[in-house]
Amino acid sequence: MAEWIDVAPESELLPGSRKVVSTAYAEVAVFNLDGLFFAIEDVCSHDGGELASGACEGDQIICPRHGARFCIRDGRALTPPAYDNIDTFPIRVENGMVQVDLDD
Numbered sequence: 001m002a003e004w005i006d007v008a009p010e011s012e013l014l015p016g017s018r019k020v021v022s023t024a025y026a027e028v029a030v031f032n033l034d035g036l037f038f039a040i041e042d043v044c045s046h047d048g049g050e051l052a053s054g055a056c057e058g059d060q061i062i063c064p065r066h067g068a069r070f071c072i073r074d075g076r077a078l079t080p081p082a083y084d085n086i087d088t089f090p091i092r093v094e095n096g097m098v099q100v101d102l103d104d
Helices: none
Strands: 004-009 018-022 027-033 036-041 060-062 069-071 091-094 097-101
Touching: 004 018, 004 027, 004 091, 027 097, 036 091
Parallel strands: none
Antiparallel strands: 004 097, 018 027, 027 036, 060 069, 091 097
């Protein structure tokens, strides 16, 4: 069963922005890429550090410590030193609120 968690009003997550939400499961980073929302676990699979403060290039987030790149859309590890993908989560906009589903 879905466990939808409110992230922020859609009007607060403008294209190019991101927000990190603390949940009981994990830290989740939510991105607005050209009007489409995506959610990833905010953890680098290489060293366990956070990702959300890294630079974004297109649909990629670059780890701020070692430069590994991940696809924000599907969590794929794209460059070393990360080889394992990161978790992604379903996301929706319901009554103007961006929500992420943390139920596995």
